[in-house]
Amino acid sequence: MPAMDSDKKIGIYLCTCAGEIERTIDVNLLAKEAEGWRGVAVARKDVLLCSVEGVSRIREDIERLGLDRVLIAACSPFFKEEEFSGLGVNNYLIERVNLREQCSRVHTDNPEHAAKKARVILGISLEKVRCALPLQALQVPGEKSVLVIGGGVAGINAALDIAGTGHEVFLVEKSPFLGGKVAELHRYFPRMCPPSCGLEQMVLQLRANPAIHILTSSQVDAMNGSPGNFEMSVRTSPRYVDAERCTLCGKCLDACPREAVAYPESFSYPLAPAIKRELCADNCTACAESCPADAINLDEEEKINTIKSGALVLATGWEPFDPTPLTELGYGRLENVVTGLEFEKIAGKQETFLRGLKCIAFIQCVGSRDERHLSYCSDVCCMVSLKQAILLKEMNPDSEVYIFYNDIRTPGEYEDFYQKARQAGVIFVKGIPSELKQGETKGISFSVFDTTAGEHLEVSADLVVLATGMKPSDGIEELREKTGVVLNKNNFVESHLQCCPQDTRRAAIFSAGCCKAPMDVSRSIESAGAAAAKALRSLAGGIEVVPDHSVVNTLKCDVCKRCIEECPFKAYALDEKGFPKADILKCRRCGICMGGCPLAAVSLGELSIEQLSEMIDAIDRSYLGEEEPLVLGFMCKNDAYRAADDAGLRGIQYPPNFLGIMVPCAGAVNGAIIAKAISTGIDGVFIAGCPDSQCHYVQGSALAKTRLNDISNKLREMYMEPERVRFAAVGRDEPEKLAQTITDYVRELRGMGRNPLRL
């Protein structure tokens, strides 16, 4: 296309970086040449662009010459970001050219070629900025409230922390009472205090804050809407008891012939019974008739509410592992074999029975660390058994209390608790029992091989407590279906980023407590605080978002749905015309969809297929002469590109045959772009991304490898060398590895000879 005067609105600014870049590259000469390029209104060198004077000179140019696009050829785009924004043109029309870290500093031993490369990378960036889009941030109105699913200790605390800042909270609990598993405990470790005390305090605080709306006997039916604007359909089953009228006289409990009345504890919330209607006898209305306050209405119907919230916190807690399959342990088969949780109930209600016991045995790791059942360690069972053993010793110092273990895990200062148990006389045996049998007189007998003493031990116990492991709650699979969160192989809610443990791979949905991993009460409450903070951050009563998300070109799209399938965050759904469309808030701008589309129909707002295509066209295949091979490297923003910058900062040298292009993720590189690069005569193409397990976007590197494999195969069929495309795993802190990879690759390509293709 011939240059038209109206095209000339691009300003190119080349920095010497206080003379440093200039020692390797003659930026003045480069500026003079760039002045003549199509669409360039001004091209000049500056001593130090990021200085106050440097920036103001650019600003003046923009105003005076009416520039609408700017190239800043200087240091890495990740340096001096603030200085080069807000210059007077849309920020997305300012392109940074990495002249320092990825050119002058890494080719100081080859200045002649460094200059040639500088010219090429300037040309590449010129094409990129030429087709860049002037994106403007949008204001998406968002809800200010948060919905918490799960009314156990984690959910309650998340609600308190959120409501404490004035935001509205909806606390949705499946059962008729708040409190979760903690309400069933007799004592907390390590202080041996009763949970009822803590729960009472929490309930007082819940009641005191009008911003908290509690829905018990309620479940989430469906999740609609999008991050910042969720619409949750919540179904509340009838309680049949009006908590405001109930006087807690207890008559309904007495009147009920079927144990269908769930009666509250003194610290419960709501403080009113609930009728389990499914257990009632036909047409029985005994409870209603007995109620003196007329608080029971057996005709109450379920309610469905739609609740709008800006974020969700999942706190659905845990279930104990059921030890029945471990038949050798006799649960369900023998009397007086109980689980740790059942022991808590016994400790609360049958103290006399416990005092009378002579010998109690705890068996650890029931279900946990077991390939057949729970492969992981359930974290709390050692402390729980220590607590229960200490309790027994306090009740009856003469009883024999054994703990049969694999390892005792009491990290940090919990070590003191272990010592306390030792001092109380609890006997620790490192060995797990064989089959439990009914004793001859009564009680349970078994033998254990004590691995420390090296001897068999015969035990006859009055009570055996199985320290069963923790699994996520039964409803976790349904929760996954409704919210789309990702579960790991043990069905716990997964965050794929180690540094964002509250994330769930779904925007604006966070997790707290035992639904994430086994943990004790203190950690659950901490976890809830963290989730609350994250949830609050994700709100803001109005979400500002730049529309740089992925966009599908519906003229090219064939609805093969590969983008929907491969998106790690399930950000895509079909729009009203049946084309895939990414939600602007769910999209994480990784570009995996762009990389996988067979028709190259998907682009990101900040990096399009068109831009990449033009950038490749800007590469002069012979910039280092006819013999020298060229390597084009697509580097992921999070790891490989940073490693390249690091190489620059450290002055690690590599051949100037290498041209780097930053992409959001290794998975963002489309096969058609690579095909074009090869067709234009580029000798080798590599994609450098995070090592697999570290990919910020879960599967970008893995997908890049698969796609490169396909292209390699095709090259082989074309009787070209399959090694002309490859993947390189480069971590953030591996600049030497990157430099070595480039050096080795260039050498290898010299041996192969130049790519015979030329577009």
Add this chain to the structure above:
Amino acid sequence: MPPYVVKDKCDGCKGKEEPLCEQICIGDLMTLDQESGKAYCRSLRDCWDCMSCTKICPKGAIEQRIPYQLGYHGAKLIPMIGTDSITWTCVDINGKVERFTYRTRNKK
């Protein structure tokens, strides 16, 4: 016999109802075999060898062949599609390799 699906490479377009080759074939000839989950041509004789399926397959799993009535076995014509370019590699029955690369008018 056109077109030949290389089963190791075909992934049934990730199990969607209509793989890309089926969507693009103008003669309704390419379809998914329900049992194997791989694509195949249901009537080789009706194929016009337009190569639309070969070009669109994201795994490069389709090879174009000439009916034996017309030409001998073993020749290859392989397209590699770029954003606005196409590179054809042609291998004849004597093993001679020719490559043609040129720009297309597709919008990038």
Add this chain to the structure above:
Amino acid sequence: MWMCPFNVGTGYAVGVRAGAEFTLMEQRWCAARVKDFTGPVDTISVGYKAKMINGKGEMILQERYAHLGGDAAPRYIRANAPMNEWSEGRGPTFVDTRHLSPEQVRDLKIDYLNERPTYVLFLAARGQDPAMEPLEIYGSDPYIVGGHTGSGYWVDVDRMSTHRGLFAAGECAGGMPNKFVGGCAAEGVLAARGAMKYIASVQHGNIDENQAAAEKERVFSPLLKGLGMEVKYNIPAGQDQRGQYDGVTPEEMEERFQRLMDEYAAGVGQFFKCNEEQLNYALKHIKMLKEQVDRLFATDLHELVLVHDVIDRLDVAEVVVMHLRERRESRWPGWQTRTDYPGVDPSLDCFINSRKNLETGEIEMLKRPYEQILPGSRTSAPSPIPLSAEKA
């Protein structure tokens, strides 16, 4: 194949069945094509100036058709020429590419890779280098295609056929040969405008539900017959694996029908020649095939399309053969060669048209006079219309 094999004439067939008038269906397009592969050859012969030669190396057009223009002879001559060489024992026929330079051969192949890529594969599968061997050509099967010849619906200036509200454009519309791609596109615009004009002039119609139901039944009944059978394609002759429905597969009927047309209705196998008796024979058997259409069955939707393909082909073929019979002359030898009427009959310098009588089911023939609209010679190409003097 060059023309798409999935175009079976349905555009014409719906009009034939509705009683619309058709014109020049005898003016079939028989092209010179690369032999067997049937890809386009004008690219080579015109673009690269490759002369048509026979097995003896004689330059056919210059030798035998100098009186008709030699290399610039009309297109029906170019299709016929190789056929005549073959039938008179001077085959095979070629376009001579041996003078092409290596760059020209590359450019030729790139042209084909754009237009018909597997032609390059075809050459590779025969180990053929155009610079070493000339490329074989032959006539193609006849096509009915209004973009090349004048076959199609009889339409007015707005492109409306004789069936009110039914418009035709492009290959469907008759009476205007040599439209090619550009002309078809232009005609699309004209037909759209015509249709809009017509819509504005009429009141809204109502859909006759009974008619719709009847058509639905006609369309789906072959599938309903075949349902429950296993899907089978390309059943080799003699093997009966068909399950319970005892009928005719679309492949069987098409095979028989294509052979009939080739042998009796001036197909390429007969060097495009026919006579009255052959055409009558063809008509008789087309009628018998049509009577057996209700025995066609399909076992899935793909086969159902094949069933309707063959039904539509039969409807169009009947009209084509009636036209071939009616034009008792050989005005365009090659496109329509009557061995019993080899010359040109001046009284047939007119349109030969047809219309199905919806009561009797018979195709009725009629003639419409030729009227010259644009002045100038009828036999040589007009000079190009000069562009406006104010060119940018």
